Amino acid sequence: MNKFLKKKISIICFVFIPIIFLWHPSWLGFLGIQPYWPLFWLLPMSMIHGSIKGLIFGLFLGLILDSVTLESNFTQIPGLILCGIWFGRIKIYADSLVGHFRYGLICSFGSFLCGTLYFLQILFKNFSDSSLLFFIPSVQNIIAQVFLTGFFAPLICSQLLKFFKYSREKTSIINFEKN
């Protein structure tokens, strides 16, 4: 069981993303806004597996998150796909201290990208109504989300990256033994 958990930790984390997205712990929020949770999983996974898999992970995450949110007119898929591709091109550095800060900056920028793409969809959809109405709250949402994502990313991403790397090494050793 323990071996299974270690091996499949990335899948278990993937299953928990929509749950934490729905749970919405208010004590972790700022101005009622939460960090953009999917990026914490997407960054280490894409860094380990590369751009193509990053694109696929982004697509999967977008699909599952779109299904738990009710906004049928807007989607999170484009932002997550772009982040997946971009994160896949980032190399893992040996210096963990620099890595910590990099995760924060990268996730902040990813959150900004996803937030902006989502906001553009809202603007486009409500273009006929007063689009200016959406501007101030949306900018506030984006800024708060960027701040929180960047704040939590160094802690969460570095831990997840460590777990995922470990589980991948274990899997590759097992496969090598089988061959």
Add this chain to the structure above:
Amino acid sequence: MLDIRRISTSRWWHKKKNWMLFSIFLFLVFVRISKGSIYKDFYFFISRPFWPGQFQKEVILESLDQESSIKLNLLKKDNIRLRKMLYLQESSTSDNISAAVISRKTGSWWRQIILNKGSKDGVEIGSTVIGPGGLLGRVRSTSFFTSSVILLTSPDSKLGVWVDRIQTNGLLIGSGDDYPKLILYSKSADIKVGDFVSSSPASTLLPPNIPIGIVQSVDEPFKAKKTAKILLLAKPQVIDWVQILKSKN
């Protein structure tokens, strides 16, 4: 000599009584000039022990409650009778389902709550959800055990509403913050801060006259439209129990 002494003692300023009268006169002039403020303040202090107590206040409030409930019942009966005459949709409270909020996303763009009652309990898509204070939103999707409610604050939410004071319909759209925006498609609409907004009597999606919110601020007219910021009466951030009104469709 004697005569002179008698005259001097008979001068008016030598009499104490006259000085007293003069003092009272001056005081009354002062009271008049100050518009009775000293007098009123004095009355405030001396009447304090005789003010109505807590018990009397409760009795009056209870009477007022009874009066309000009687008036409300009469108005409800009138409303039902008139709606029948006009063949309008009826508002009913007999088909309510109580549900607990099990997930709450009230920040960022995704503004929704998930309730612990689903299709097995008879919740249907499109049902209206109300909480203490008024309207919260509508059921957008149901599963067997849960139902998801899109809140009025969500950017995906658009509802027809009624501004009672100016007898005008408007469109309430969520803007991604806690204050949805009301759009009135008339530049001359006389909307004011404090106006009460409820569900539209002409709406086919919602029961009529459900309280929604109060106008918090009014923006400058723009392109033949007037917009206002609405303060919702029901606060989805803190509500734990809601009522689902079954859909009439």
